[in-house]
Amino acid sequence: MCSFILLVLSSDRDFAVALNAPFKGRRIQDVPVFTGTLADLMTLSIYRVVSDALFVAATAKSPTTGAESLIDMMLTSLCNISAYVRSFCLESCIKILDLLKRFSKPHWLFKGPLNHNAVFFIIENLNNVIQYQYEGNHQLVYSILRHKEVFDSLKQLKLPKPSPSVSTVPSTATESSVDGDHGTSGQEQASQETGEHPVNEFDEFGRAVGSPEERVKKQTA
16 A cells, blocks of 8 residues: 555655655664665665565566566656656665666566566666756766666677477377388288289279179188
8 A cells, every 4th residue: 555655646746856855854774874865765765665575576486476566666656756856865876776786687587577667667767867867966877887787788688598399209199000001001012912902992983892702702711
């Protein structure tokens, strides 16, 4: 429920602008000590929630869990406010780039059909900051430059190779049909050598081959 409320609030411009107020509260558990704004508090809190959800999703046997939806909502909220944040503190910059590094790994990207959304939201967040709030976010730009290898790995990302196909073993029915063909051929060959027609052999018009007397002799033999 809290993630839905935060998602709705982050879409409001006035709420996003109000996050530029300095944070003067007490230290919050599981959030690193920082000197910044309410936007930094929101960013560091989202990092904590997303990290826990990422651990659950990465260790789950199923390709999709409820954690992916929570991750998408949290990163969407962060992306919504990014165009209005005048300055991120150093701790927030480090955490944002750390999320990009973790979500850009092939193990995560290829595990689920929608896992690439996390990378999309984080890069959109960075684009908004650079486009609209570049002057006050030099630390974030510096963090981007320090993580150049992360962007290079995304540029050179390739799809995993498919597993080699397993060779199929010929079925028994095929072998038996082949054996049957050989048997028929041998019977026809023997008949040609002896000059006799096999019992109950029919011509192309469906008529029995040979005289009735010959067929009776062959059947009684």
